[in-house]
Amino acid sequence: xxxxxxxxxxxxxxxxxxxxxxxxxxxxxxxxxxxxxxxxxxxxxxxxxxxxxxxxxxxxxxxxxxxxxxxxxxxxxxxxxxxxxxxxxxxxxxxxxxxxxxxxxxx
Amino acid sequence: xxxxxxxxxxxxxxxxxxxxxxxxxxxxxxxxxxxxxxxxxxxxxxxxxxxxxxxxxxxxxxxxxxxxxxxxxxxxxxxxxxxxxxxxxxxxxxxxxxxxxxxxxxxxxxxxxxx
Numbered sequence: 001x002x003x004x005x006x007x008x009x010x011x012x013x014x015x016x017x018x019x020x021x022x023x024x025x026x027x028x029x030x031x032x033x034x035x036x037x038x039x040x041x042x043x044x045x046x047x048x049x050x051x052x053x054x055x056x057x058x059x060x061x062x063x064x065x066x067x068x069x070x071x072x073x074x075x076x077x078x079x080x081x082x083x084x085x086x087x088x089x090x091x092x093x094x095x096x097x098x099x100x101x102x103x104x105x106x107x
Numbered sequence: 108x109x110x111x112x113x114x115x116x117x118x119x120x121x122x123x124x125x126x127x128x129x130x131x132x133x134x135x136x137x138x139x140x141x142x143x144x145x146x147x148x149x150x151x152x153x154x155x156x157x158x159x160x161x162x163x164x165x166x167x168x169x170x171x172x173x174x175x176x177x178x179x180x181x182x183x184x185x186x187x188x189x190x191x192x193x194x195x196x197x198x199x200x201x202x203x204x205x206x207x208x209x210x211x212x213x214x215x216x217x218x219x220x221x222x
Contacts, residue, residue: 001168034208036152043201043212044144044152050207087152091208094165096142096154 002026002090006099012107019075021102023088028068032092035064035073038101039084047086048073078104109133109211111202116216123192123220129185129202129213137180140205143187145198146215153198156187157205170196192220 003026013019023033031051036044046055048064051071061076075082083106088099115127127143143155156166156176164176175188185202197220203209 032207034210038152043214044209045212046208046210049210055210089152089154089208094157095167096157096208098152098154101151 001095002029002093002097004088004090004097004099006088006102008102009100010103010105012105013078014107015078015080017078017107019078019082019104021073021086021088023066023071023073023099025069025071025090025092029090029092031067032090033064033066033071034089034091035062036087036089037082037084038087044087075104109204111204111211111213113200113202113213113216116200116218118219118221119192120222121193121220124188124190125192125218127187127189127200127202127216127218129187131183131185131204134204135180136178136183136185141176141178141185142203142205142209143176143185144201144203144209144212145196146201147195147198150198155200158185189218192218194220196220 005024033051035048038044047058047062052064063074065072085101085103110132112130142157158164158176173191177186199215201215202213204211
């Protein structure tokens with residue numbers, strides 16, 4: 001199985017900050033990676049697919065990069081509605097595997 | 108409007124069975140890859156199973172041999188039959204439409220396995 005290691009597990013940031021979250025795959029997965037946002041009590045929402053493609057309707061302050069084993073989600077200017085938990089997901093091979101999550105909290 | 112609505116969750120004793128349903132509207136279940144993903148209370152997301160448009164299936168090792176994913180084209184509904192339930196199956200279960208990973212999610216249905 002492919003293991004996804006996500007870091008950090010949590011971070012504190014202020015509105016307007018630039019935030020970067022990293023995911024590392026245990027083996028190469030090309031660009032078969034998505035990023036998800038989950039607000040407590042809600043279903044996850046996909047932000048990025050194919051490592052760097054923005055899901056329709058998602059604000060452009062979200063961006064993804066990387067390929068192979070190293071991937072990054074960047075929020076260019078953190079907004080109040082962005083405080084949530086973020087997960088990466090590899091869909092290169094089954095079983096699909098999520099990263100452990102990054103909780104973004106208000107500083 | 109495209110929508111997924113799960114049902115069938117509840118409280119069940121260890122060793123019991125439940126069948127979850129996921130009714131779709133606005134698109135055809137059998138023409139899509141469809142997945143189940145779960146989330147234990149306070150924990151991260153765990154992929155459970157997928158059914159391809161062609162009918163093939165895959166399962167997480169943690170549920171293989173106990174859970175069965177299926178669909179009914181006439182009802183445009185996805186199912187997850189869960190047998191031999193254990194305490195560690197307690198979770199919110201989400202169904203999702205899948206293309207390069209799950210991208211359209213239902214609101215979830217809660218399964219609690221406890222004596």
